[in-house]
Amino acid sequence: MTTATARAHPNIALVKYWGKRDEELMLPAAGSLSLTLDAYATTTTVSLEPSAAGDRFALNGAEADAGQAERVTRFLDLVRSRAGSTARAVVRSHNEAPTGAGLASSASGFAALAVASAAAYDLDLDREELSRLARRGSGSATRSLVDGLAIWHAGDDDASSFAEPLEGPAMSMIIVTVDPGQKKISSREAMRRTARTSPYYTAWVDSTARSLEEMAAACRAGDFTRVGEITESNALRMHAAIQASDPPIRYLRSASLAVFDAVEQLRADGVEAYATADAGPNVVVISRPEDARAVSRHLAGHGEISIVGAGPGAQLITEEDCA
Numbered sequence: 614m615t616t617a618t619a620r621a622h623p624n625i626a627l628v629k630y631w632g633k634r635d636e637e638l639m640l641p642a643a644g645s646l647s648l649t650l651d652a653y654a655t656t657t658t659v660s661l662e663p664s665a666a667g668d669r670f671a672l673n674g675a676e677a678d679a680g681q682a683e684r685v686t687r688f689l690d691l692v693r694s695r696a697g698s699t700a701r702a703v704v705r706s707h708n709e710a711p712t713g714a715g716l717a718s719s720a721s722g723f724a725a726l727a728v729a730s731a732a733a734y735d736l737d738l739d740r741e742e743l744s745r746l747a748r749r750g751s752g753s754a755t756r757s758l759v760d761g762l763a764i765w766h767a768g769d770d771d772a773s774s775f776a777e778p779l780e781g782p783a784m785s786m787i788i789v790t791v792d793p794g795q796k797k798i799s800s801r802e803a804m805r806r807t808a809r810t811s812p813y814y815t816a817w818v819d820s821t822a823r824s825l826e827e828m829a830a831a832c833r834a835g836d837f838t839r840v841g842e843i844t845e846s847n848a849l850r851m852h853a854a855i856q857a858s859d860p861p862i863r864y865l866r867s868a869s870l871a872v873f874d875a876v877e878q879l880r881a882d883g884v885e886a887y888a889t890a891d892a893g894p895n896v897v898v899i900s901r902p903e904d905a906r907a908v909s910r911h912l913a914g915h916g917e918i919s920i921v922g923a924g925p926g927a928q929l930i931t932e933e934d935c936a
C-alpha cells in the first residue's frame with residue numbers, strides 16, 4: 614500500500630484555453646499560455662486502499678459532492694488502467710485559495726492529483742507525461758505542471774498535447790476579487806455551449822492560434838508591453854465569444870468592467886498594466902514587478918486585492934511505501 618502527497622499551484626492564462634476539439638482525450642481547440650502562481654496551492658494525498666470497494670475523496674476536510682467524486686474516480690481509472698492496478702484510493706485534498714475567489718481551481722487540483730496518484734500507483738512518468746495525464750482531469754491543469762510561464766501546445770493527439778516552460782519578461786499579477794461568490798456555470802459547460810452556439814467561436818479559435826504565436830514571440834523577446842496587450846485583447850475576445858452564446862453567458866459584471874476601466878486609466882497615467890479575466894467576475898491585472906504596489910493601490914477600492922508572482926510546477930512532496 615502506498616501513499617503519496619503532491620502540491621500544485623493554480624495558473625492564470627494570458628492566452629486562454631476555451632473549447633475542446635476532443636472531449637474524451639481533452640484536446641483543446643487551440644493552444645494557450647499561462648503563468649503558474651506562487652500562491653493558493655492545493656495539497657493532495659493519495660493513499661491506496663486495495664480492500665476498499667470504491668474511491669473516497671475529501672476536499673478541505675469534508676466529503677466531496679457526487680460530481681466531484683465522480684470526476685476524481687474517472688481520473689483514477691485512467692491511472693489504474695496504466696498501472697495495471699484495481700486498487701481503490703482515498704484522496705484528501707486541501708486548497709489554500711479562499712473558496713469562490715475563482716482560484717480554488719481545477720488546475721491546481723488535477724495537477725496535484727496527477728503527480729500524487731502517479732506516484733501512489735508506481736507509475737514512473739516524466740514532467741511531459743505528467744502534464745499530459747493532468748490534462749485528462751482538467752485542461753488548465755496541463756499547464757500547472759510547469760514552473761512560471763507555460764505554453765500548452767494544442768497538439769493533435771494524446772502524445773502531442775502537453776505544456777512546457779517558456780522564457781518571458783518578469784511580471785506580477787494583481788488579483789482583484791470583485792465578487793467572492795461561486796460561479797453559476799462551470800467552465801466545462803460554458804465551453805460546450807460556446808462551441809455549440811456562439812457564432813464567434815470559430816473566429817475565437819482561429820484568432821487564439823495566431824495570438825499564441827505572437828505571444829510566444831513576445832515572451833521570448835522579453836517584451837512586456839506586447840505580452841500585456843495580447844493578454845487583454847485575448848481575454849476580451851474570449852468573453853465576446855462566451856457572451857454570444859445562446860442562451861447568453863456573461864461572466865463579467867459591472868464591477869469587473871470597472872477594473873478594466875481603471876487599468877486603462879493607469880496606462881493613460883503612464884503605468885503599464887493589463888487586465889484579464891477567467892470564467893468569472895474577478896479580474897487579474899498584470900504589471901512589471903516594480904509597478905505591482907502602485908497598481909494594487911490604484912485598484913484598492915475595487916475589491917479584495919492580492920499580489921502574486923511566478924511559482925513552481927506541481928511537485929511530489931512525500932512518498933511513503935508501507936508495503
Ligand code: DP6
Nearest residue numbers: 626629630751752753800801891892
Ligand atoms: C477560462 O480547465 O477549468 O480558465 O478542461 O473543462 O476542466 P476543463 O476546463 P478548465 O477551463 C479553464 C478556462 C479558463 C481559461 C484558461 O485557464 O486557459
